[in-house]
Structures are given as structure tokens and as C-alpha cells.
Amino acid sequence: MHKPNSGFKGFKENWQADLKAGFVVSLVALPISIALALASGAPAIAGLISAVIGGILVAHLGGSFVTITGPGNGLAVVTLAAITTLGGGDMLSGYYMALGAIVVSGALLVLLGSVRLGVLADLFPTSAVQGMLAAIGVIILAKQSHTMIGTLQPESTDPIPLLIEFFTSLESVLVWTDPSSLRIAAVGLGSLLFLILFSRIRISWMHVIPAPLWVVVLAVGTQMIGTKVTGSSFFAPEFLVQIPADWMSSWRMPDFSGITEGPFWSAAIALTFIASIESLLSIKGMDRLDPYKRKSNVNKDLRALGIATIVSGLLGGLSVVTVIARSSVNVSNGAKTRSANFFHGALILVFILFLRTLLTQIPLPALAAILVFTGYKLLNPSQFRRIANIGLEQLFLFFFTFFATLVFGLIAGIAIGMLTTLLVQFF
Numbered sequence: 001m002h003k004p005n006s007g008f009k010g011f012k013e014n015w016q017a018d019l020k021a022g023f024v025v026s027l028v029a030l031p032i033s034i035a036l037a038l039a040s041g042a043p044a045i046a047g048l049i050s051a052v053i054g055g056i057l058v059a060h061l062g063g064s065f066v067t068i069t070g071p072g073n074g075l076a077v078v079t080l081a082a083i084t085t086l087g088g089g090d091m092l093s094g095y096y097m098a099l100g101a102i103v104v105s106g107a108l109l110v111l112l113g114s115v116r117l118g119v120l121a122d123l124f125p126t127s128a129v130q131g132m133l134a135a136i137g138v139i140i141l142a143k144q145s146h147t148m149i150g151t152l153q154p155e156s157t158d159p160i161p162l163l164i165e166f167f168t169s170l171e172s173v174l175v176w177t178d179p180s181s182l183r184i185a186a187v188g189l190g191s192l193l194f195l196i197l198f199s200r201i202r203i204s205w206m207h208v209i210p211a212p213l214w215v216v217v218l219a220v221g222t223q224m225i226g227t228k229v230t231g232s233s234f235f236a237p238e239f240l241v242q243i244p245a246d247w248m249s250s251w252r253m254p255d256f257s258g259i260t261e262g263p264f265w266s267a268a269i270a271l272t273f274i275a276s277i278e279s280l281l282s283i284k285g286m287d288r289l290d291p292y293k294r295k296s297n298v299n300k301d302l303r304a305l306g307i308a309t310i311v312s313g314l315l316g317g318l319s320v321v322t323v324i325a326r327s328s329v330n331v332s333n334g335a336k337t338r339s340a341n342f343f344h345g346a347l348i349l350v351f352i353l354f355l356r357t358l359l360t361q362i363p364l365p366a367l368a369a370i371l372v373f374t375g376y377k378l379l380n381p382s383q384f385r386r387i388a389n390i391g392l393e394q395l396f397l398f399f400f401t402f403f404a405t406l407v408f409g410l411i412a413g414i415a416i417g418m419l420t421t422l423l424v425q426f427f
Contacts, residue, residue: 048348188369192373223240277414384398
């Protein structure tokens, strides 16, 4: 099989295939980028900035071939914790301080790539990392399930109490609620049901459009038709995506005032740690899926992700990582070179500039349903049997890291999991 050329020659030869793949990926990335930003406690535009900068810059500077870059699932939890902690409860102040930590995190990623620490991807204990990702899935699922049914401010903050509280909230919404709240829950639960059943739909033309985009299209259609029928916004403004018309004029520099303090560096290191793990594992996974069996330069990719993260943070965006789900969509749609990543980022920029009004009609419960489904896929209960078949000690390491991450947090959880892995291997 002839490998596609790199550089401008490869672009000229394969731009049509890459444009097609980039277009499909942009349709998947658009709702997910907005959803991940909101899950991070940041403005919706922050996720879109991350996708645009990641696509355009990493496509030129990176060392992989078919990967897609933008906001990552794992970092939503870390970013939310950073915004909450650094702001001391003031989410807007915390957001700007978190942007400072994101910029510093980007510089640390550049440093990691420059000293060639990309090789660490081969040393990560697989079961421990899978346990960490499953815990991230539970955290995302627990937090977003409340938004999905219209509860924007649940009482609990920890994952397990949030899950328990969800069923109480669901009962009150379905039994004792008013019609406006019921329609919010209906669009959220209906979106989740659609995502679950989408693979069973036998209408071939429906699968031309990715499931997350169908959810957004149907939810926006409900909002617009309902608004026309009732004469007022079908969903209350607080349940719709907010993207100001003058979003660039409201830009301000990230806040580095906490750079001499421990919480700022804890946030920066946590962002760097999770971003590097998520990216390196995704890059390695995509090398196996690449039909041309090309091997990525992981250190070059780390440097590119670091530079993109710095620029994204300076512009008000989230960290930029390599994401395996969107990258898999890229490969399955015939991407040949990294230009597909560029097209994906450029097309999202077009959507922001020309479809902003339409984007502000997206109901938050529909986006939350996408994240709940994403969290379930990260948990992936079907992997338990596969891990057990490798060895019961691997299943133990998986669940040990899983519960350690839920109880002690991401960094402590993966550190405990890696230490436990070493002890298990030693004995």
C-alpha cells in the first residue's frame, strides 16, 4: 500500500479525501467541544477555540498523521476543579486564573516533548490507566446527568452522592414538576435515548450524519419550532448555549497572579499530567488504526500540543489534546494526512463566524446527554471481562485505581494505581 506523501505534496494529492474526513469530524467535534467546555465550567466558546487552534496548529507542527486534536474528555474534570479551586467559588475569576494554568501547562508539555519524554507512553500500566479513564467517565456522568434533566445546581459535589441525588431529582422532575421543567427533562432524556438506540436504526441515510450532531439538530429544531408556536423562547435562556456576538471584544489576558502559589501549580501540573497521558495513549492507539501503519513522532506531537495549548489559553480556550474518539472517526472517513485535522479546525471556525446565532439555540440538556453517553463509554463495563481474561491481578489494579481516583482525585488515583502496579509486579 502506497503511503501518502507528507508536506505540501501530500496536501495536493489528498486534500479532497482529507476535506471530506475533516468535515465529518467537525460535525462530531462541534457539539462535543461546546459540551466539554460547559462541563469544565468554562464558556462554550472556550471549547470551540481549543478545537480551532488544535486543528490548525497541530496539523502544521505535529508528528502524527491521522489524529484529531481539541478539548479532551479527561481534562473536563481537571479544568472544572482548577476553575473552582483557583476562583474560590467565583467561577469567572477562576476561569481566567485557570487560563493562566493552561498556558503554563502548555509550556510544560513543550518541555516534556523537548526532553523526549514521549517514551513514557510505553511505561504507563494499561489497567491503571483504564481504571482512571473509567473513573473520569463516572465523574462526567454523575455531574452531567443533573444538567440533562434541568438541575443546574445539584446539592452534592462528589460523584457517588451526585449519582444517588440524581434519582431523587429525576423523581421530582417527572412527578412534581411544572410543564417548562418537564420539557427540559424530556429533551435531555430523549437525547440520551436517541444516542443509545442510534446504532440500531436501520435507515442508512441517517448514519451519514453522526449521532451527536443528530441530537443537536433535533434539539435545536425543538427549540425553534416551540418558540415559533408559543411566541417566546421554548426553553428558558439559562438552558441555552451562550456565545456573545462580541466574544472577541470581551477577551482579556489570562490571570497569572497565582503563579507563586501552590494551588496554581497543582492545577498546571494536573492539567499537564492528564493531557500528556490522554494524548500519548491516543497517539499510540491511532498508530495501530492507521491503515498505512505509519509511526508517529510522539515527542514532536507533545511539543505541538504544548504550543497549541499556550495559544489556546491566551485566546481564552481550553487545553489541546489528542482525542481518540474523533481521531477514529477521522480514519473511518478516509483521512490520509494531517490536513484532515486542519480542515476540521478551519471548518469549526467557519461555524463560529457564520452560525453563531444557530449555536445559541442549542439546549444544554441535549449537550449534557452527549456527555452522559460519553461518560458511560469511558466507563465501558464490557471491558471488565476482557481485563479479567488477561489476569485477575489486572482486574484488581483496574478497580483499585478506579476507586482511588474517585476517592482521592485524578493525580493521586493514577499515582496510587501505578505504585500498586509496581508492587503487584514485584511480588
